[in-house]
Amino acid sequence: MVNRKILLASRPKGMPDESNFEVIETTVPELQEGEVLIKTLYLSVDPYMRGRMSAAKSYAKPYEVGEPFLGGMVGKVVESKNSRFQAGQFVEGRLEWAEYNVSDGSTIRKVNPELAPVSTALHVLGMPGLTAYFGLIYIGEPKEGETVVVSGASGAVGTIVGQIAKLKGCRVVGIAGGDDKCSYLTEELGFDAAINYKTTDNLRKSLKEACPNGVDVYFDNVGGPVSDAVMSLINFQSRTIICGQISQYNLEKPELGPRVAGQLLTTSSLMKGFIVSDYAEHNKEGLTQLSQWVREGKIQYRENVVEGFENTVDAFLGLFRGDNIGKQLVKIAEE
Numbered sequence: 001m002v003n004r005k006i007l008l009a010s011r012p013k014g015m016p017d018e019s020n021f022e023v024i025e026t027t028v029p030e031l032q033e034g035e036v037l038i039k040t041l042y043l044s045v046d047p048y049m050r051g052r053m054s055a056a057k058s059y060a061k062p063y064e065v066g067e068p069f070l071g072g073m074v075g076k077v078v079e080s081k082n083s084r085f086q087a088g089q090f091v092e093g094r095l096e097w098a099e100y101n102v103s104d105g106s107t108i109r110k111v112n113p114e115l116a117p118v119s120t121a122l123h124v125l126g127m128p129g130l131t132a133y134f135g136l137i138y139i140g141e142p143k144e145g146e147t148v149v150v151s152g153a154s155g156a157v158g159t160i161v162g163q164i165a166k167l168k169g170c171r172v173v174g175i176a177g178g179d180d181k182c183s184y185l186t187e188e189l190g191f192d193a194a195i196n197y198k199t200t201d202n203l204r205k206s207l208k209e210a211c212p213n214g215v216d217v218y219f220d221n222v223g224g225p226v227s228d229a230v231m232s233l234i235n236f237q238s239r240t241i242i243c244g245q246i247s248q249y250n251l252e253k254p255e256l257g258p259r260v261a262g263q264l265l266t267t268s269s270l271m272k273g274f275i276v277s278d279y280a281e282h283n284k285e286g287l288t289q290l291s292q293w294v295r296e297g298k299i300q301y302r303e304n305v306v307e308g309f310e311n312t313v314d315a316f317l318g319l320f321r322g323d324n325i326g327k328q329l330v331k332i333a334e335e
């Protein structure tokens with residue numbers, strides 16, 4: 001059986017392009033005892049994968065040039081020599097960007113198709129949903145009546161952060177890069193206000209109007225000038241959650257910004273970075289709570305689905321152009 005895979009062809013300087021990726025054709029190997037053969041249904045493209053394309057030391061090991069990309073995927077077991085999995089089951093895990101994967105079962109989990117569409121295991125009921133939940137609940141500790149601002153608000157993580165904050169009784173203000181994105185947040189997800197950072201003449205002023213009582217919790221997905229504007233409005237004992245810095249991922253030189261230590265000092269505020277895996281011991285709690293909210297219709301989600309393995313790289317690059325509303329997925333095969 002032919003199996004297409006995507007490899008890192010070269011390390012990008014600045015914004016990656018198609019030349020940094022290579023598609024190869026291999027064949028699916030014979031299964032060994034303990035292994036499972038999985039047909040990919042959906043591939044997840046995620047901003048953190050940009051970091052792994054560079055050789056810089058980070059929490060996730062860099063991809064090696066000439067090696068396949070590893071990322072989130074949902075697939076169907078087509079053959080199993082592992083007693084924990086049977087053919088026909090759906091699974092999610094970190095595997096190769098490929099049409100088929102052979103796994104020893106250690107990095108995959110079963111997905112229940114009766115709970116929600118299986119693709120949700122890559123967003124609201126998976127890593128991005130848990131990221132939103134852990135960051136907001138464990139670090140942000142939002143209280144009723146407080147104002148929560150989220151940047152990257154219309155993406156996979158941001159949409160869930162804002163909705164959880166609403167469930168906690170907060171005023172929620174989203175920052176996103178499009179009028180369509182902002183209307184989605186306010187009209188469909190119940191955000192109290194949303195600001196298009198690409199068109200406002202003065203982001204700080206727009207934020208001040210949207211946050212008349214200042215900012216108690218800032219969930220930062222983007223960094224850069226957007227965050228500078230939010231940080232100038234933080235309240236006494238505010239909490240800033242550093243989840244992502246996507247505005248910085250493709251810069252060749254670090255960008256200088258205002259020094260925020262004084263602001264944190266004079267407001268007795270907290271700023272904390274985190275990685276979703278820091279809270280792995282709470283995964284069951286997070287997934288149970290998120291599943292309940294989805295079942296009860298208290299949390300909505302949206303998928304931006306691109307079809308076809310050959311469009312995976314462009315879908316990934318689209319994250320940095322802001323192409324997606326909700327979770328960006330690539331559909332590889334029918335269930």
Ligand SMILES: NC(=O)c1ccc[n+]([C@@H]2O[C@H](COP(=O)([O-])OP(=O)(O)OC[C@H]3O[C@@H](n4cnc5c(N)ncnc54)[C@H](OP(=O)(O)O)[C@@H]3O)[C@@H](O)[C@H]2O)c1
Pocket residue numbers: 046047048127128131152153154155156157158175176177178181221222224226242243244245246247248274275276277319320321322323324325326327328
């Ligand atoms: N700490 C963790 O464990 C963890 C886990 C998952 C994700 N993350 C981080 O969380 C953030 C969101 O991830 P996601 O998966 O939910 O992605 P996403 O928000 O679904 O997609 C990326 C979005 O980022 C925005 N963006 C791109 N370039 C930007 C720029 N220069 N300035 C401002 N915004 C920009 C775009 O929306 P606009 O149109 O609004 O610009 C784009 O749609 C990322 O920074 C990611 O690295 C962290």
